[in-house]
Amino acid sequence: MAAPQPRLRRPAVSRSTQTVEPAVKLVNFVRRFGDNTVIDGLDLSIAPGEFVALLGASGSGKTTLLRTLAGLDSAAGQDVKTPDTRAVVFQDARLLPWKKVWRNVALGLGGKDVRARAEAALKEVGLGHRLDAWPGTLSGGEAQRTALARALVREPGLLLLDEPFAALDALTRLKMHDLVLALWREHAPAVLLVTHDVDEAIALADRVLVLDKGRIAAEERIELERPRAPDARFQAIRRRLLGHLGVEAPAHSEGHLVAFPTGEVVL
């Protein structure tokens, strides 16, 4: 293959992971902290442009896996393949409070027209009017959108989302879901979304993985058309995933507000 591959603008939902060289590949990955084995022989492969959601209880190794893929933890001597360009959106936006919004987006960018690129990215997330604001003056949703712009301005091959919507209110979260899907379609990075929220995972991802005790305990390919309505097929997947997570709940048990990209809000 001499010619460079054209960038995928619109990744097919059900593209097979076997035919394309994967963007992310971990083989028999192990991570220990002292005597505590957090990740135990994990195999993972994510295709270019694939949207994968990772579910798991606290302590299941989600964060450790994400940190490894982000290059924040060393994976020396292990079989870990990731794209060169990776970007993380953390649960807390982690903007540098002493840099104006556009400079936060431009953090670590080299080359020309840094300001113009940052500006374009911020406009894309709807923050063209807050370029020169201090991060301390942003709302939670705005800060998270800035963090998204900061990640996407580098055109990452792999976008890592570490529960990025967990601290947002339900309506902001709903808008963020739409935004993330739109940005994903536009830029086509491989995405790994770490989340606690089963509905969020089903609404967004091509494939949902359940992590338990440092291994992938279950995998569910979501073949539903986006935007996804909480119909019977959705509920069936939801029940199966909750079962893998050890929760016996046929429906929402309490007043838990869940947002879907279609705009419906289900109580």
Add this chain to the structure above:
Amino acid sequence: MSLATTYRISESRPWRWPDLARARWLSPVLLLVLWELGARAGVIPPRVLAAPSTVLETFWSLTASGELPTNLLVSLARAGAGLGIALVLATTLGLISGLSRWGETLVDPLMQIKRTIPVLALTPLFIVWFGIGETPKILLITVSATFPLYLNLFAGIRGVDVRLVEAARSFGLSGWSLVREVILPGALPSFFVGLRYALGISVLVLVIAEQINAQAGLGYLVNNARDFMRTDIIVVCLVVYALLGLGADALVRTLERKALAWRPSLVEQ
């Protein structure tokens, strides 16, 4: 509108004593008045303490003759030189100690030992080493100002939010760019606390250091005045020292306002 007018008319009333319950300037002014009256009545002899009016006159005459400005400049240059060296030294040591475990192991114990020795007790040793010229005066200021600067920079660096450092690392920052973009700005608020202490201490040490056979400077002015029992000149110099302290504080406040504009202030300005 008419209601408001009616209200205002009903509010108008004969002159009353101004409310002095919050007049914080009152007691200092009273003290000055008593001091002046005591001096005029001969209760406070000029050899003990010159009257405020005399002090003011002396202030003008010393300023007009150029004696006060010249000596003030000499003192400022000493403090500035001492503080400047301290800034370079403390920043270097603070970075070494703050950024690496080894640096902390090597540098921090020495700084803590230094802290336990009262700086002024070093004066005799400094005179033996450096004579009675400018060097021991400047070095005394340097040595005393280094510690607060170092300690606060060190604490500031160690207090930088590791999550921010981690985020910056994930966006490709490392080495010097990480220090410049993340660690130093994060440590800046703490550094300014150190700078304030250092400025205050350097004025204090300046006073002592200038007692070492000074040929010029505020300390020289005070020493001369003591020999001639000119309490008016001594008081003028005391006031100037106080103004120096106030000026130093104002300087840091201005720097802080400019450099820390990003901080959401707890108290509305």
